[in-house]
Amino acid sequence: MKVVVDPVTRIEGHLRLQAQVDGGKVTDVWSTSPMYRGIEQVLIGRDPRDAWVFTQRICGVCTTVSALASVRAVENALGITVPDNARLMRNLMGAAQLIHDHVVHFYHLHGPDWFDVTSAATADPAKAAALQASSSSWSKNTTEYFTSVRDRLTKFVQSGQLGLFAGGYWGHPAYRLPPEGNLMLVAHYLEALEWQRDAARIHALLGGKNPHPQTYLVGGMSTPLDPAETSSVGPEILKELRAINARVLAFVRDVYVPDLLYLARSYPEYATSGAGTGNLMSYGEFPDATGAMLVPSGIVQRKRPDALERVDQKKITEHVARSWYSGSTARHPSEGVTEPAYTGPTPPYKEIDTSGRYSWSKAPRYEDTVMEVGPLARVMAARAAGVKRVVQLVDNALPALGGKADRLYSTMGRMTARALETQWLTEQLDGWVKELEANITAGKLQIADTTKWDPSTWPATAVGHGTTEAPRGALGHWIRIADGKIAGYQIVIPSTWNGSPRDAKGRRGAWEEALVGTAVHDPAQPVEILRVVHSFDPCMACAVHVLDGEGQIVSELTVVP
Numbered sequence: 001m002k003v004v005v006d007p008v009t010r011i012e013g014h015l016r017l018q019a020q021v022d023g024g025k026v027t028d029v030w031s032t033s034p035m036y037r038g039i040e041q042v043l044i045g046r047d048p049r050d051a052w053v054f055t056q057r058i059c060g061v062c063t064t065v066s067a068l069a070s071v072r073a074v075e076n077a078l079g080i081t082v083p084d085n086a087r088l089m090r091n092l093m094g095a096a097q098l099i100h101d102h103v104v105h106f107y108h109l110h111g112p113d114w115f116d117v118t119s120a121a122t123a124d125p126a127k128a129a130a131l132q133a134s135s136s137s138w139s140k141n142t143t144e145y146f147t148s149v150r151d152r153l154t155k156f157v158q159s160g161q162l163g164l165f166a167g168g169y170w171g172h173p174a175y176r177l178p179p180e181g182n183l184m185l186v187a188h189y190l191e192a193l194e195w196q197r198d199a200a201r202i203h204a205l206l207g208g209k210n211p212h213p214q215t216y217l218v219g220g221m222s223t224p225l226d227p228a229e230t231s232s233v234g235p236e237i238l239k240e241l242r243a244i245n246a247r248v249l250a251f252v253r254d255v256y257v258p259d260l261l262y263l264a265r266s267y268p269e270y271a272t273s274g275a276g277t278g279n280l281m282s283y284g285e286f287p288d289a290t291g292a293m294l295v296p297s298g299i300v301q302r303k304r305p306d307a308l309e310r311v312d313q314k315k316i317t318e319h320v321a322r323s324w325y326s327g328s329t330a331r332h333p334s335e336g337v338t339e340p341a342y343t344g345p346t347p348p349y350k351e352i353d354t355s356g357r358y359s360w361s362k363a364p365r366y367e368d369t370v371m372e373v374g375p376l377a378r379v380m381a382a383r384a385a386g387v388k389r390v391v392q393l394v395d396n397a398l399p400a401l402g403g404k405a406d407r408l409y410s411t412m413g414r415m416t417a418r419a420l421e422t423q424w425l426t427e428q429l430d431g432w433v434k435e436l437e438a439n440i441t442a443g444k445l446q447i448a449d450t451t452k453w454d455p456s457t458w459p460a461t462a463v464g465h466g467t468t469e470a471p472r473g474a475l476g477h478w479i480r481i482a483d484g485k486i487a488g489y490q491i492v493i494p495s496t497w498n499g500s501p502r503d504a505k506g507r508r509g510a511w512e513e514a515l516v517g518t519a520v521h522d523p524a525q526p527v528e529i530l531r532v533v534h535s536f537d538p539c540m541a542c543a544v545h546v547l548d549g550e551g552q553i554v555s556e557l558t559v560v561p
Contacts, residue, residue, distance in 0.1 A: 003523045004350075006034075008533060009167065010109040012061045013541030015499070018354060019515065019529060026518040026529065030354040031499050031509060033361040033543050034347075036324070040338045043489040048074045048481050049218045049453075055477065055491065056212055059542045063211035064097050064203065065470040066491070066542075069477040074218045077464025077481055083446040084289060086220035088436045089206050089233075091286045092241070093213060094468065095425045095432075096202035099248060101471035101537075102375070102422040103199070103256055107185075107192040110415070110534045113527060114263055115185040116175040117165050121154040123179035128187075131180050135258035140191065149187045169525040176266055188255050195251050201244055205237050220448030227440050238437050245429040252426050257397075260419040264400040264412050269519075271401045274411030274532045276514035277370045278302030280377035281497075283311060283476065285469035286428070294428065295378050295469055296385040299366070302409050308384040311366075313465055313476065318492065319363040321504035322356070330365070330504065333478040334463055336490035361543045363500035363509060364492050372510040373473025373497045374536060376408065379417040382424075389427070393420040411514070414535040455484035470494050472537050493542040511536050 006016040016032040039058055043051055051074065056067035068090060075082065082090075125146035132141040156162070169175075177185070200210045206223055207213020215223045226232035264271060284297030298308035317330040326341040343357050352358050365371070382390040394408070397416055401407040408417060439445070452458070462481040467474065473494030480488035500509035508516070511533050520528050 001523055003520065003526055003529070005526060005529060008530065008538065010112070010534065011537075012059055012539040013543065015533075015538055015540045016352070017515075017529060017533060018352065019520075019526070021520050021523050024519055024521070026515050026520060029508070029512050029515045030352075030358055031361075031501060031512050031533075032352055032354075032359045033499065033540050034359075035540070036340055036342075036360045037543060038338075038340075039491065040336075040489045043486050046486050047455075047484070048077070048479060048486050051479070051486060051489065052216050052218075056216075058491070058493070059539060060211055061101065061539055062097065062470045062472070062475075062542065064093055064207065064213050064216075065468050065475055066477070066493075067213065067216045068094060069466040069468045069475050069491075070479075071216050071218050072466025072468065073464045073477040073479045074466070074481075075464070076466055077462040077479055078218075078452050078458060080219050080449055080452055082220045083449060085225060085436065085439055085444070085447050086217075087287060087289070088432050088439075089215075089221050089223055089447075091432050092429065092436075093203055093206055094285060095429060096199065098469075098471050099252065099422050099426050100196055100199040102418050103192055103252065104196055105471070105537045106256060106260065106415070106419065107189045109537065110531075111185060111189055112165065112168055113531045113534055114175070114267065115177055115182045115189075116170050116172075117153070117162075117168060117182070117186060118157050118170040119175065119177070119179045120182035120186045121150060121157045121179075123150055123183035125150055125183070128180040128183045132184055135262055136254040138254040138258075140187070146183055146187060149190065150183055153183075153186060169527045172522065172525050172527050174521055174527050181262065181266065185259060188259055191251070191255070195248075198244060199248050202241065205241060206233065217448050219450050219453060220446075223447060225436075225440055225445045225447060233436070234440060235437075238433055238440075241433050242430060245426070245433065248429070249423075249426045252422050257419050257423055260415060261397060261400040264397075264416060267412065268402060270412040270531065271407040271410045273517060273519075274414070274514045274535060275302070275409040276372050276510050278409055279366075279369055279371050280380050281311060281366055281371040281373050281474055282377045282381040283467040283469055283474040284381075285378075286425075296381045296387070298381045298384065299371075300377065300380045300384050302406070305380065305405065306384050308381060313467065315367040316476070316492070317365055317368070318490075319365060319500075319503035321363075322358060322501040323362050324357050324360050325362065328504065333476065333490040333492055334465065334480065334488075336478070336488070338490070357501075359501040361496050361500055361540075362492075363503040364497050365503060370500075370503075370507050370510060370513065371474075371497055372514075372536075373494050374414070375418040375421045375471075375473075376414045377473060378469060379421050380408065389424055390420070393424060411532050411535045418537075458484060461487075472539050473497060493539070495536075495539045495543045498536045499538055499540065499543060511538075 052070035203210035286294035
């Protein structure tokens with residue numbers, strides 16, 4: 001039987017999944033990105049120093065990472081090393097993005113796959129408070145508090161107007177939590193709405209605004225440092241950053257991580273399914289003053305989990321044999337060609353022929369191997385590298401997954417890695433603030449190297465690449481500069497790695513592979529499929545999107561029953 005989920009919701013952008021379900025399990029699946037991204041063409045002929053302003057607007061969720069990868073690509077092409085203060089501010093903003101995104105993903109995008117909103121309205125508030133107390137010492141934990149949340153929720157459910165919850169599969173037998181567990185998680189869902197406003201303020205303080213910070217610069221940052229000016233980064237802003245860091249860490253440590261472990265214990269079968277390819281890749285991120293990365297760069301394979309292989313970006317290729325682009329030759333991104341050649345049905349449509357080309361997403365491969373990127377890859381790379389804090393966090397979490405490290409290669413393992421990474425990175429924030437404070441106190445205020453800002457000093461041609469770790473995984477930008485202008489630009493984003501269609505050899509992408517074998521109780525309400533694909537936190541707006549030249553809609557998506 002064919003099961004189509006179109007569109008997959010609670011993600012950024014549009015995604016269509018077509019699964020073959022036989023005997024109650026997924027036996028094959030095709031992931032389609034149904035909208036085309038034209039950002040590479042938009043950049044041709046523009047000033048390379050302006051590219052970051054355009055690229056970070058690929059997405060409204062990962063609002064800073066493409067800006068960072070873009071300026072790094074230009075800096076790599078021109079041989080620019082940024083000052084230490086720029087490194088620190090970039091680290092703070094990048095980590096803040098990861099932390100903010102992970103919490104929002106768990107509660108607001110992925111959470112409704114696991115907790116039943118309507119069931120929470122029937123909970124006993126005293127039992128919910130007891131359940132909370134057994135998990136952590138979070139302060140918002142009284143019978144009165146959970147009573148107020150339950151009463152608000154009851155009125156909401158009884159109104160019959162569920163708003164953003166209207167499409168949920170409430171009452172589905174795959175929802176296993178007791179009413180009190182559902183109430184606890186719904187309460188934390190609401191708390192996370194308030195929490196994220198605070199967490200996002202780090203970008204506002206260092207980047208001028210959120211989303212889309214405005215202070216990146218080829219050569220560094222444009223955020224001024226001055227201990228005497230309240231409008232610049234100095235003692236007052238550093239004090240506020242430390243206060244935000246403390247509040248962010250408290251919620252992550254006492255709410256997010258315990259909630260994730262509670263889910264892991266409640267849904268043990270998801271620690272033994274959804275493994276995918278077992279090949280993980282991290283580009284690495286958060287350099288120290290020597291250039292060494294806090295998050296290691298490397299490749300980890302399930303068959304050799306303690307071995308960390310070096311990443312060589314020259315071994316990356318993009319396949320288009322099953323994508324709606326001209327050509328069929330796999331190319332390195334620096335030589336990439338993005339020429340749309342749509343051969344699919346005329347929209348709106350209910351059917352897509354998956355025997356040929358079936359997605360606007362390309363199929364990146366590393367050394368001709370399908371790779372998964374994201375929090376699991378980063379945590380496993382850090383674990384393989386022997387990063388003590390990560391090893392400790394993983395060891396503490398393993399009992400909730402059944403005590404076996406191999407179970408990290410799973411849907412629940414992917415979710416667990418995301419939560420542990422969030423705590424690990426939140427614990428790093430104050431260290432970078434202290435380093436920034438020490439530089440300011442010592443009078444080291446340089447924020448950018450502008451010695452190569454003048455295009456007349458550039459070589460006639462230059463090629464560069466910039467990488468970072470977005471919340472969803474490895475992100476790379478490749479640029480070719482000729483006569484001071486952009487002659488070529490390619491972006492390979494995490495959801496292109498994870499959500500790729502088949503390649504020239506017919507190999508499934510990461511989440512296509514992870515979905516095979518997934519048990520589906522009711523094909524008309526495939527919540528199990530959503531659980532697996534949402535564990536990757538898809539962001540298809542980054543992978544593909546466009547309006548035509550007249551600003552008209554080029555496709556409309558409908559839900560296929």
